[in-house]
Amino acid sequence: MIIKEIIEVLESFAPLEYAEDFDNVGLLVGDPGKELSGVLIALDTLEAVVDEAISTDCNLIVSFHPIIFGGLKKLTGRNYVERVVIKAIQNNIAIYSMHTALDNHFDGVNARICEVLGLQNRQVLIPRKGSLKKLTTYVPLKDAEALRMSLFNAGAGHVGNYSHCSFSSSGTGSFKGESDSNPTLGERGKLHEEEEIQLHITYTRDLEQKVLKALFDSHPYEEVAYEVITLDNTYQRIGMGMVGELNSPMEEKEFLQFVKERMNCGGIRHSELLGKEVRKVAVLGGSGAFAIDAAKAAKADFLLTGDIKYHQFYQAEGKMVVADIGHYESEQFTKNLLAEYLTKKIPNFAVRLSEINTNPIKYF
Incomplete structure (x- = not known):
């Protein structure tokens, strides 16, 4: 097995198209064509984690946070980022980062927090805009069903809890093949009219290449007429944060103690308590102040x-309690999530969890 194959497994779970534009995800260091000796999963790639990969014969580190975030203009070892990259290169260790691709996944970072806290009826807190696209194409009536099924098989046509969703209308298409054409229907140089189906189908943007390949492979025409537009529709399967409900309501202090124990928090900073029961809880791993509203x-x-x-x-404004449980604490279970997924997909290959605690914040 080569590194590229593991990357394909990871991206089938959390496509890089899910990541935010500001992020730096994917393979950051290393050759995807190298033979894989082992996978080490960590929250952060520090020097100690690279040393751990060396000692355990793992030549791929799958890290949640990207070690390279801004541009690197020099590699002189003057800071911890440069030292990590140099050591990884010297020891032929590849580094792959998931970060916001996993943040935005419905079964990703925030879903794991919900599981740890036992939150039910979960929904995405901030659905990502521009996640849905619509394909419109025109196909002869006799070929419409085969094309439709090909697009469904490529992943198009999913709307919420429903699959195989599409819409079609009939009409008459016209075309005339020029001198270099090779028309499937009609004759070169003659105007031809054909009873066609106008087919509309939606898909998530990470599937675009796959859906368009299915379109071109299955469409009978030499030149395929099609349109793709990005939709403003809310898509509840991709986005930042989650909101869910406790099985049974708790008092505020009882809930804070519950969170402290479940999330292994050294302490919790919070806004003023409101003296009411806690039923509905929003979570967002990492830096989540932008989710307050x-x-x-x-x-x-x-x-x-x-x-x-x-x-x-102050933005809580007496309407809810904002609780800072810690950046590391909110994301600590992410590496377990990745290890479980990879172990399930490739059960005969060793996947190791890093034993290094990379939390830079200590509590006195």
């Missing part, structure tokens, strides 16, 4: 996230 709009009683600044606690 969305959590209020969802009528959450609590928002659990990390990296909240002083003035951002």
Whole structure:
């Protein structure tokens, strides 16, 4: 097995198209064509993690956070980022990052927090815009069903809990093949009219290449007429954060103690308690202050996230409690999620969890 094959498995779960535009995801260091000796999964790629990969004969580190975020203009070992990259290259170790591709996944980072806390009826807190596209094409009546099924098999036509969704209308298409054409129907140089189906079908943008390949492979015409547009529709399967409900309501202090124990928090900073029961909870792994307004709009009683600044606690405005449980703490179970997925997909290959605690924040 080569590194590229593991990458394909990872991206079948969390496509890089899910990642935010500002992010730096994918293979950051290394040759995808190298033979794979072992996979080490970590939250962060630090020097100690590279040393761990060397000692355990793992030449691929799958890291949640990207070690390279901004541009690297020099590699002189002057900071921890450059030292990690140099050591990885010297020891032929590849580094792959998932980050916001996994943040935006419905069964990703925030889903795991919901599982740990036992939250039910979960929904995406901030659905990602531009995740849905619509394909419109025109096909002869006799070929319409075969084309439709080919597009379904490529993953198009999923709407919420439904699959095989499409819409079609009939009409008459016209065309005339020029001198270099090789028309499937009609004759070169003569105007031809054909009873056609106009087919509309939606898909998520990560499937675009696969869907268009299915279109071109299955369409009978030499030149395929088609249109692709990006939809503004909300898509509830991709986006940041999640909101869910507790099985049974809790008092606020009881809930904070519950979260502290389940999430292994050294401490929880929070806005003013409101003296009401906690039923609905919003979560967002990592730095989630940007989700405060969305959590209020969802009528959450609590928002659990990390990296909240002083003035951002005021944004709770007495409508909910904002709780900073720590950046690392909110994402700590991510590596378990990845290890479980890879072990399930490639059960005969060793996947190791890093034993290095990469949390830079300590509690006194």
